[in-house]
Structures are given as structure tokens and as C-alpha cells.
Amino acid sequence: MTASEATVASGHFPVPPMVRAEGVSKSFGSNEVLKGISLEVKRGEVLCLVGPSGSGKSTFLRCINHLEVVSAGRLSVDGELIGYREANGKLYELRPREAARQRRDIGMVFQRFNLFPHMTAMQNVMEAPLRVKGESKALAEQKASDLLDRVGLADRQDYFPAHLSGGQQQRVAIARALAMEPKLMLFDEPTSALDPELVGEVLDVMKGLAADGMTMIVVTHEMGFAREVADSLVFMDAGVVVETGDPAEVLANPQHQRTRAFFSKVL
Ligand code: ADP
Ligand code: MG
Numbered sequence: 578m579t580a581s582e583a584t585v586a587s588g589h590f591p592v593p594p595m596v597r598a599e600g601v602s603k604s605f606g607s608n609e610v611l612k613g614i615s616l617e618v619k620r621g622e623v624l625c626l627v628g629p630s631g632s633g634k635s636t637f638l639r640c641i642n643h644l645e646v647v648s649a650g651r652l653s654v655d656g657e658l659i660g661y662r663e664a665n666g667k668l669y670e671l672r673p674r675e676a677a678r679q680r681r682d683i684g685m686v687f688q689r690f691n692l693f694p695h696m697t698a699m700q701n702v703m704e705a706p707l708r709v710k711g712e713s714k715a716l717a718e719q720k721a722s723d724l725l726d727r728v729g730l731a732d733r734q735d736y737f738p739a740h741l742s743g744g745q746q747q748r749v750a751i752a753r754a755l756a757m758e759p760k761l762m763l764f765d766e767p768t769s770a771l772d773p774e775l776v777g778e779v780l781d782v783m784k785g786l787a788a789d790g791m792t793m794i795v796v797t798h799e800m801g802f803a804r805e806v807a808d809s810l811v812f813m814d815a816g817v818v819v820e821t822g823d824p825a826e827v828l829a830n831p832q833h834q835r836t837r838a839f840f841s842k843v844l
Contacts, residue, residue, distance in 0.1 A: 593656030595620045595761055595792040596641065600650035602816075603636055610636050612816040613650065618761075618809075621790045625803035625824060628813035629839060634796045637813075638763045641794070643680050654683065654761060681709060684754030688766040690746040692738040698725060698749045699734040702756050709757070717756075724752040728782045744775030748782055755786075762786065764795040798843050804828055812836045 596618040603611040610633045618624045626634050639645040640652055643660060652659045660676060661668045671679070692701050702721035706712040712720075725734055728748040738746050747767060754762060764783065768776040780802050787793060787806050797803065803810050803824045810824040812831070820827060820836045828844075831837045 592620065593653070594618060595622070595655055596624075596794065597653045598637075598650065599652075601637070601640065601647050601652050602649040603633070603640060603645060604648045609648075610816050611640070611647075614813070614816075614818055615650075616811055616818060616821065618792060618794060620792055622808040623787045623793045623795060623806050625807040625810045626794060626796045626813060627798065627800075627803065627810065627839070627843075628819075631815075632813045633816045634813060635765050638685065638765050638794065638796060641761075642683050642685050642763055643676055654679065681757055682759055683761045683763065684757060684759035685763045685765070686747070686750050686754055686767045688769045690738070690743070690750040690770075692746055692749055692753070694738050697735050697737055698730060698741065698745075698752075701738070701749055702753045705753065706756050720756060721752070724755050725749070727755075727785070728752045729778070742775055743771045744778045747771065747775075747779045751779075751782055751786075760792065762791055762793045764793065764797070766796050766798070768797065768799060800828060800840070800844055812839065814839070 594617040598614050598616050601611055601614040602609065614637060616624070626637070628634055636645060640647050641654065641659060646660060657679065659679060660671055662671055693704065696704065699718070699721050702724055703717040706717040706720065707714065722734065725731055728751055730745060730748055733741060733745060741749065767783070768779050771779065776799070780799060783793070783795065784806050795807070807824045809821060810827045811818055812820045812827065814835050820831060820833050827836070828840065831840060
């Protein structure tokens with residue numbers, strides 16, 4: 578048995594976290610929006626990211642999902658650097674094909690659902706598997722049907738977005754992201770645009786996903802969700818991580834004045 582086989586056998590094989598940010602910074606011109614963010618999300622864990630408007634939460638998610646390029650620091654998903662390959666101590670930018678492959682493994686759900694308005698719920702969910710993955714229509718249809726069932730919309734498959742409520746549209750958007758079989762799901766204030774009575778149905782779908790072991794980063798002001806579902810809570814302000822820990826502990830006993838001030842507004 579080799580040394581590495583021994584570590585596998587003993588269960589100590591060093592599995593990388595699903596997400597690792599090390600000193601991630603991002604500037605837009607002279608505006609430094611992220612100032613050295615470091616955090617980790619392990620496989621199957623849910624991290625809730627909270628903080629005031631403008632603190633850089635969306636920018637951080639967008640860096641993970643290749644929608645922005647980090648200015649400094651390292652960001653990796655499942656042990657692979659995002660956007661770069663490292664060889665002989667040097668970083669090489671990924672080719673578009675390789676970057677696209679990384680992106681396919683990451684699902685993102687936005688505040689605005691952005692469904693294709695001219696397509697039914699079913700067609701929305703089938704679109705990426707058909708076009709990006711080249712799946713057969715039969716398989717894509719079967720999977721889309723299962724996913725719409727999973728988000729509680731089995732009876733809405735043939736509806737167009739305009740005939741669905743905001744909560745239903747957001748659940749289609751979640752099903753659409755899941756159709757690519759991502760290993761990581763990013764949620765950017767997924768319930769902020771919803772009428773209050775529709776928030777619960779979307780959070781319930783997200784709870785189900787978490788229970789099924791999906792790794793998730795969720796930007797949200799829903800502190801009940803954070804307390805109940807998240808493994809860790811990160812409070813960000815002005816581009817830095819101010820405080821992080823077990824959600825119940827951070828919520829009950831915030832250590833920093835800025836965290837206390839924020840919670841006093843959202844709780
Ligand atoms: P949050 O999601 O926490 O509200 P954002 O990440 O959206 O914060 O924004 C943080 C800051 O970055 C804001 O000051 C915003 O104006 C700025 N910003 C975000 N995206 C861009 C961009 N594409 N170009 C210039 N400034 C941006
Ligand atoms: Mg935002």
C-alpha cells in the first residue's frame with residue numbers, strides 16, 4: 578500500500594472544500610469592493626452571506642460564477658482555481674472552453690428570475706441541458722419533469738412565466754439551475770423580490786436542497802432560514818468579513834458593533 582492509498586483507506590484523504598476564497602479582492606476602477614475575503618464552504622454545507630447593501634455580496638458570488646474576475650487573491654471550487662490553471666508555480670488563464678466547463682458546475686439563482694418569457698416552465702428547464710450539454714430531448718424532458726415535481730410545480734409544466742406567480746417563477750429558476758446538475762448552488766437574495774406570502778415556498782425548496790446535501794452559498798436577509806438551515810453565517814460589511822460562525826451563535830451574540838447594528842435592522 579502506498580502512502581496515498583493509506584490515507585484514503587484511513588479516511589484522511591484531504592478532500593478540498595467545495596469553495597475556498599483566500600484573500601479575494603475585487604476593484605472596479607479605484608473602488609475596492611472586496612478587500613481580502615477569505616472563507617471556506619465544505620461539501621454539503623450551506624453558508625449564508627449577509628451584510629448591508631453595497632457590501633460586496635453579489636460581487637463575491639459573481640466572482641465565483643465567472644461573471645467577474647478577481648483583482649487579487651485565490652478563489653477555487655472543488656479544488657480547482659476559478660478562471661486559472663496553475664502549472665510550475667505560474668498561473669495561466671483558462672481557455673474559454675475550460676472556463677465554460679467550470680461554470681457549468683455552478684448554478685446561480687438571482688433576485689430576478691430571468692426566465693425566458695417565450696418558453697414554458699418545462700422548456701425553460703430543458704434549455705441548457707439541450708443546448709449546452711447536448712442531451713437528448715427525451716432525457717431533458719424526463720429530467721425537467723422530475724425537477725419541476727421536486728420544486729412542487731408538477732402541475733405547472735406547460736405554463737408560461739407570465740402566468741406563474743413570483744414564487745412559482747423563482748422555483749422554476751431553481752429547477753432550471755439544477756438541470757445542469759451543479760455541484761454548487763449560489764443564491765443571490767432569491768426571495769427579496771417576492772411578495773411576503775410567497776417567500777416561504779421558495780425557502781422550503783431551498784431547505785429541501787440543503788437536506789439533500791447540496792452545497793450552497795445563500796445571500797439573504799432571511800435570518801430564520803440562516804438559523805435553521807445554514808452551517809455557517811458570514812457577516813460582511815464594506816468588502817470585508819466582519820464576523821463568521823455558527824448562525825445561532827452569531828445571531829444571538831454578535832461580537833462586533835457593525836454586526837449588531839445590522840441585525841437590529843433586519844431582525
Ligand atoms: P451587495 O450585493 O452587497 O449589495 P454589490 O456587490 O452589488 O453589493 O456592490 C458592491 C459595490 O460594488 C457597490 O458599491 C457597487 O456600486 C459596486 N459595483 C458592483 N458591480 C459593479 C460594476 N460592474 N462596476 C462598477 N461598480 C460595481
Ligand atoms: Mg447584491
